[in-house]
């Protein structure tokens with residue numbers, strides 16, 4: 001006979017295993033309204049895209065035509081990898097005939113991609129970076145996908161998607177998929193940040209951490225110090241500070257998703273400031289920095305351009321870039337303090 005406590009343990013384990021993404025969205029919204037159904041379905045589709053990309057990445061070294069460059073450049077002038085193209089198409093494909101998403105905008109496409117058959121119903125737009133950190137793909141280390149969802153405003157009859165040029169405060173959902181030793185999906189619909197881990201035996205993302213809180217301070221600083229010579233003096237001040245104080249350690253993988261993921265769980269700060277060659281930095285606001293800023297704030301952290309919160313920044317074009325300082329609130333504030341001090345000195349000198 002099963003003891004009462006054993007049956008409770010069993011029930012708990014089963015319930016935990018059944019906490020899939022779509023169920024979690026309903027739990028969070030405490031509703032089965034049309035909006036809740038939409039968000040739940042959207043997250044399930046994004047999860048499917050993540051599973052398809054994870055599957056290809058896991059076998060890429062054994063497949064013909066999965067690794068390497070295509071030979072063309074994207075709208076940003078960057079060399080396109082075959083995996084970028086594949087992952088971009090995966091997201092389009094999972095949202096075709098979904099009735100959910102009318103437009104998709106990604107790093108790999110100059111203009112938004114419209115799915116007219118979805119438009120009468122699905123007034124959502126998916127913003128995404130299909131493979132973040134794609135230089136890591138060929139050497140089999142971590143990469144990610146970043147996504148955000150917003151509501152279409154207006155009819156967009158001229159196809160300019162000008163309503164996308166708004167602040168990240170309007171996002172309905174954001175998250176990323178990390179393709180690491182395990183595949184994880186981290187998301188927020190404005191009710192905390194939650195992590196799901198892909199259970200390959202089930203083919204499902206199962207809840208692994210709920211209501212993640214970023215520590216207020218952490219030991220990690222994450223920046224490409226090869227750009228030191230190109231940084232503003234204020235950023236160099238910060239780097240000199242961490243070099244001269246105990247308690248800091250550097251970590252940088254070349255994939256924002258992986259570096260942010262570490263900071264989300266362990267605290268610290270990731271920086272990609274402007275450089276001489278790229279005064280606005282390298283990272284794109286709509287589908288890289290704003291989605292991660294949304295998560296950071298939801299987890300009790302912060303994200304800043306150095307002079308304003310990332311979520312308040314309004315892009316002037318689809319592929320606009322912003323400097324990024326993201327992570328634990330005390331560490332972000334410390335970097336900002338060096339920026340403010342240098343600008344105060346510059347004003348005083350005039």
Ligand code: AFP
Pocket residue numbers: 078131132133134135136224254255256257272282283
């Ligand atoms: P790629 O996708 O072109 O590899 O760029 C990745 C990325 O946008 C971001 O994930 C990294 O944090 C950052 O660029 C790395 O850039 P650096 O190579 O200039 O450090």
